[in-house]
Amino acid sequence: MSQLEHTSAQYRSLRLSAIGRDLVGLVSQAEANDLSHLSFAQMLAEHEIAERTRSRISRHHRQAGLPLDKHLEDFDYRHQTTITKRQVNALLDFGFIDNRENVVFIGPPGVGKTHLAIGIGQKAIQAGYKVLFRTALDLVEDLELAEMKGQLKKRISQLAKFDMLIIDELGYLPMTAQARFNLFQLVNALYEYRSIILTTNKDFTDWGEFFHHDNVAIPIIDRVIHHSNIFMLGGESYRLKQKTSS
Ligand code: ADP
Ligand code: MG
Numbered sequence: 001m002s003q004l005e006h007t008s009a010q011y012r013s014l015r016l017s018a019i020g021r022d023l024v025g026l027v028s029q030a031e032a033n034d035l036s037h038l039s040f041a042q043m044l045a046e047h048e049i050a051e052r053t054r055s056r057i058s059r060h061h062r063q064a065g066l067p068l069d070k071h072l073e074d075f076d077y078r079h080q081t082t083i084t085k086r087q088v089n090a091l092l093d094f095g096f097i098d099n100r101e102n103v104v105f106i107g108p109p110g111v112g113k114t115h116l117a118i119g120i121g122q123k124a125i126q127a128g129y130k131v132l133f134r135t136a137l138d139l140v141e142d143l144e145l146a147e148m149k150g151q152l153k154k155r156i157s158q159l160a161k162f163d164m165l166i167i168d169e170l171g172y173l174p175m176t177a178q179a180r181f182n183l184f185q186l187v188n189a190l191y192e193y194r195s196i197i198l199t200t201n202k203d204f205t206d207w208g209e210f211f212h213h214d215n216v217a218i219p220i221i222d223r224v225i226h227h228s229n230i231f232m233l234g235g236e237s238y239r240l241k242q243k244t245s246s
Contacts, residue, residue, distance in 0.1 A: 018051035019044050057125060064121060064131045072119035079241060080112045082234045088116065091229065092123050097163050102196045102228035106203055110237025113199035117166050120197060129163040136170040136183075143182035152182060156189045164195040171202035171210050184216035191223040198224060203232075 001009075004024060012020035019026065026047060030040045077085045096103060103120070105113040121131045134142065146155035159165060175183070190196060202210050204221055211217030 016044075016048050018048045022047065053128075057128070060125045060130055064125055064133055066118050066121055066131075066133045067135075068114075068118060070115045070118040070122075072116070072123065075112065075115060075119060076238075079238060080233065080235055082107075082111075083116070083231050087231070088120070091120060092127075094124060094127055094129065096229060097124065097129055097195045100192050100195055100227065102198065102224055104224065104228055104230045105197070105199045105233055106201070106230065107233030108201060108237070110239045111233040111235055112238060113233060114168055117168060117197045117199050121164070121166050124164055130161065131164045131166065132159065132162040133166040133168065135168045137173060139167060139186070140175055140179040140183060143186060144179060147178065147182055152185060156186050159186060160189050160194055162194065164197065165190065166197045166199075168199050170198055170200040171206075174210075177212070177214060180211050180214060180216050180220075184220050187220050187223050192227070196224065 004027070008020045008023045010020075011017075011023065026044060030043060035043065072088065075085075075088070077083070091103060095101075103117075105116060107113055118133065121133060124131050143152060143155060146152045187196070204225065207221050208217045211220065
């Protein structure tokens with residue numbers, strides 16, 4: 001075994017896998033640049049750290065379950081004029097996640113709510129946060145399944161490991177009383193602890209009706225909108241615009 005192979009194996013056994021894998025290249029780069037011993041030592045550490053960051057972010061991407069690849073860069077603010085680029089960009093320092101605040105996008109279909117939610121989610125992942133995307137329907141099913149197995153609490157605490165939950169399309173389809181109760185349990189667990197991005201077609205004034213005025217309606221609304229950035233989106237459906245202009 002060459003000295004290089006031996007040393008690579010040692011790095012791997014120390015779980016410095018990026019250094020172990022890339023040692024040849026790192027050594028030749030150091031030689032080519034005539035690096036000092038200290039600079040080389042630093043280069044190895046930085047390489048391992050950068051690789052770990054990259055693999056953590058790509059793991060977070062996989063875990064997030066974003067349904068589509070939507071980017072904020074592709075969002076057209078000339079079409080959607082009820083929110084400004086400045087307002088969206090202001091969210092991207094992720095103070096809202098650090099402060100456990102929520103973001104709510106309210107508006108009719110096709111105005112870009114899901115696009116914005118996914119785009120912000122992508123940026124949050126890039127910035128190192130753990131994000132989970134679920135449609136309200138999937139989330140409710142998920143909770144229902146857990147509840148039937150007597151594992152609602154456990155499931156909620158798993159969900160609360162994410163820094164931010166994106167709950168898409170609340171209000172489109174009716175929910176059972178049990179589903180509303182489960183959702184309340186979740187929202188309650190996340191309140192002032194984690195962030196939610198919620199998209200909905202229902203104005204808050206319609207939420208009482210959506211939740212059948214049962215005793216979870218007010219507490220859910222209360223917890224979601226307390227400490228939250230609310231954006232009322234309007235305008236024409238982007239889908240419609242694409243149809244008519246093509
Ligand atoms: P909503 O969730 O409000 O129903 P979506 O975010 O799903 O709407 O938008 C519908 C489609 O139109 C998506 O493909 C989305 O990428 C696109 N879209 C909506 N608004 C814009 C916009 N302002 N700029 C670029 N694409 C948009
Ligand atoms: Mg949507």
